Amino acid sequence: MEFGFLGLGIMGKAMAINLLRHGFKVTIWNRTLSKCDELVQHGASVGETPATVVKKCKYTIAMLSDPSAALSVVFDKDGVLEHINGKCYIDMSTVDADTSSKISETIKAKGGYFLEAPVSGSKKPAEDGQLIILAAGDKALYDEVLPAFDVLGKKSFFLGEVGNGAKMKLVVNMIMGSMMNAFSEGLTLAERSGLNPGTLLDVLDLGAISNGMFKLKGPTMLQNSYSPAFPLKHQQKDMRLALALGDENAVSMPVAAAANEAFKKARSMGLGDLDFSAVHETLKAPDHSS
Numbered sequence: 001m002e003f004g005f006l007g008l009g010i011m012g013k014a015m016a017i018n019l020l021r022h023g024f025k026v027t028i029w030n031r032t033l034s035k036c037d038e039l040v041q042h043g044a045s046v047g048e049t050p051a052t053v054v055k056k057c058k059y060t061i062a063m064l065s066d067p068s069a070a071l072s073v074v075f076d077k078d079g080v081l082e083h084i085n086g087k088c089y090i091d092m093s094t095v096d097a098d099t100s101s102k103i104s105e106t107i108k109a110k111g112g113y114f115l116e117a118p119v120s121g122s123k124k125p126a127e128d129g130q131l132i133i134l135a136a137g138d139k140a141l142y143d144e145v146l147p148a149f150d151v152l153g154k155k156s157f158f159l160g161e162v163g164n165g166a167k168m169k170l171v172v173n174m175i176m177g178s179m180m181n182a183f184s185e186g187l188t189l190a191e192r193s194g195l196n197p198g199t200l201l202d203v204l205d206l207g208a209i210s211n212g213m214f215k216l217k218g219p220t221m222l223q224n225s226y227s228p229a230f231p232l233k234h235q236q237k238d239m240r241l242a243l244a245l246g247d248e249n250a251v252s253m254p255v256a257a258a259a260n261e262a263f264k265k266a267r268s269m270g271l272g273d274l275d276f277s278a279v280h281e282t283l284k285a286p287d288h289s290s
């Protein structure tokens, strides 16, 4: 099976390498062309534009930063739409349901097929093929690309109409972003009140709120080490999009709103390209309120 792959950031690079490692042919494109070099070493071919990739491949996957990038790659000059007739497009970026629906409707109107398939799981699960895939849209296309999803992920869900994958992803990340802030406050409170925060990690891990994120991020947060697996700017984008979904559905989300403010503060401190756990640093900033 041959796939096009657009977007070789932290996630896209790991996912495309995984496909290559499992015997898929992959033609890649990235806005910053130099990021293609490493994948060429793994056997990938390079397409000059998103349009040329789609022209060459029956199936093209996208893994792009945000709604604006997802729309640009489809609608701009030399974009996906130019050769989409009869081709299949699978957008795995985290975007909102409206963005996904706009892309879906336009692609279908031009004779193409569309599946949204955002993922849960970060850099390491992407490298290990252990993502959780939240697909929605064209069920026949979903069934066709399952061999690729089986390589990329440990479990795929088909959630029905376009938009449901995007919404599920935003709900999950809204919970994750809120948890990260509560965790960060807890680590800081433990430290400032004279406790050993390392011992707090051990206590948490033995109890009912033990989870993979605390286990993975706790030790590095205590070392003030925030090498990006999930960039903070993307987590803040997800909080913003989840809050908009809350607005649409009249769901009051004071916890998520507060978490969003903390991520915004972290961005204003220049931490957007670090891991989202760098929100911890906001608690160390001088407080001028008293």
Ligand SMILES: NC(=O)C1=CN([C@@H]2O[C@H](COP(=O)(O)OP(=O)(O)OC[C@H]3O[C@@H](n4cnc5c(N)ncnc54)[C@H](OP(=O)(O)O)[C@@H]3O)[C@@H](O)[C@H]2O)C=CC1
Pocket: 006, 007, 008, 009, 010, 011, 012, 030, 031, 032, 033, 035, 063, 064, 065, 066, 068, 069, 072, 073, 092, 093, 094, 095, 119, 120, 121, 122, 123, 229, 230, 231, 234, 235
């Ligand atoms: N990292 C993670 O743990 C996870 C991320 N996600 C989601 O996956 C997506 C990708 O994340 P990640 O790989 O971490 O992000 P990165 O920031 O590492 O990569 C973003 C990619 O989008 C491209 N891009 C950005 N803007 C544009 C544009 N205007 N036109 C064309 N290409 C553009 C970048 O190209 P260039 O190289 O030129 O900048 C790059 O290839 C995001 O939606 C994110 O929310 C989902 C699950 C986990």
Ligand SMILES: O=CCCC(=O)O
Pocket: 094, 119, 120, 121, 122, 173, 230
């Ligand atoms: O969108 C990013 C999710 C990161 C994760 O699920 O660990």
